[in-house]
Amino acid sequence: MNILIADSFPESYQSELIKNGHQITFNPALQGDALGEALGDHEILIVRSTKVDAAAIDAGTALRLVIRAGAGTNSIDKAHAASKGVRVCNVPGANAIAVAELVIGLIIAIDRHIPDNVSDLRNKVWAKKKYASAQGLYGQKLGLLGLGAIGLAVAERAAAFGIRVHALAKPGRSQDAEKRISDLGIVQLASLDDLLATCDIVSLHLPVTPETNKMVDKTFLDKMKHGAMLINTSRGDLVDEAALIEAMESKGIRAGLDVYDNEPGAGDDRFDSAIAAHPGVCGTHHIGASTEQAQMAVAEGVLQVVRSYQQGDLQNCVN
Structure with missing residues (x-):
């Protein structure tokens, strides 16, 4: 052929x-x-x-x-x-493991202000006091939206950090899936509202469908905790970027993004994106599977x- x-x-x-x-x-x-x-x-x-x-x-x-x-x-x-x-x-x-590794990397980078640390040092600025205010990840609550291969791989790695993993209860899961969920100690919540109100970190692992397109909108973000993290390594279409910018500025939401609306394809290109350039975003170049x-x-x-x-x-x- x-x-x-x-x-x-x-x-x-x-x-x-x-x-x-x-x-x-x-x-x-x-x-x-x-x-x-x-x-x-x-x-x-x-x-x-x-x-x-x-x-x-x-x-x-x-x-x-x-x-x-x-x-x-x-x-x-x-x-x-x-x-x-x-x-x-x-x-x-x-590519589930590679994406899961990036998710954990983004969470750590946001919590410890790693990109800003690096930027200041490269600009000959010593600001130890400024960056000595990380909360730490142990005991934090992570909400996973999507428990496929990537979501479960994230759960395994998050559990090793002592992060308490949560997800939505879903009828009809296989016995094998339910066993993995139980073995990992994942807490299953009844509704999205419960998950957003409970979790300090929300990570998206969903395909784009009519139901999920722009699901992270103003209503969704309003229900998240003040200062919570949003991680998206799935698809840019899941997030209303204007609403996320507003939430970062009004309630301190922090974002780790590997995907964006209208991002360029493979190779090098100019990318003029308000969300990618926002100081509240720790961003990467759609490299989740690129190991x-x-x-x-x-x-x-x-x-x-x-x-x-x-x-x-x-x-x-x-x-």
Whole structure:
């Protein structure tokens, strides 16, 4: 099969695809119209952050499968793909540990003012008294919205810090999931209002749906504790950025963000974002899954999807 890889992908796994008889085109710089032009007679498209819109799908006359090398698929027009007989598959869970590590890193960075410490030292400023006011994480209450692979990985790491983890009760969870929740000592609360009123830190681990789009709005933020932390390593569309700026300025909400509205795709670009530049935000560049360990695990998952497709099966199809 002809496969176009339009994002970074480990060379060893490209070689594995070639060894399995596939023809590979590797161009991680493809974006916008250039993606459609490059699709040509490729049957499979592999992407990470690259946006796959209706125009690109229409241009891929031989396209039959889009593989998202990761979990989230909001950058792909899944409905239009389905209407053209193009299936979209993902690789969920393979990057869970990497994202969970970043979540904990953001929480520590916010509590200990690490970015500002570093900035002052680089500017030859010694301000020990200013930064000696961290509250500490032991005994803090963390609310997880979303208890999939990433949420549970965060819970495991937070528990090791003595953070008390909370989540929403959800009927119909599997016995295995309920056992992990119990083993981790996760407190299940009846409502979102209870969680927001209880927790010192709220971390988002949800897909974007009509129900979750901009769910972190003024009403949501008003129900959080004064000075609480909001962590978002999922999708920028979950947060009303104007409302978050207002909450940071009016009630001291602190935010750790890895994702943003209208963020650039892969590579380097200018990003003029009021929320990313706000002093109340500890921000990173959508790097949650960007560890070598995670990329190897995701690449292995991509190969499994390709093998399944060859055998007439669809693994992790989302449309």
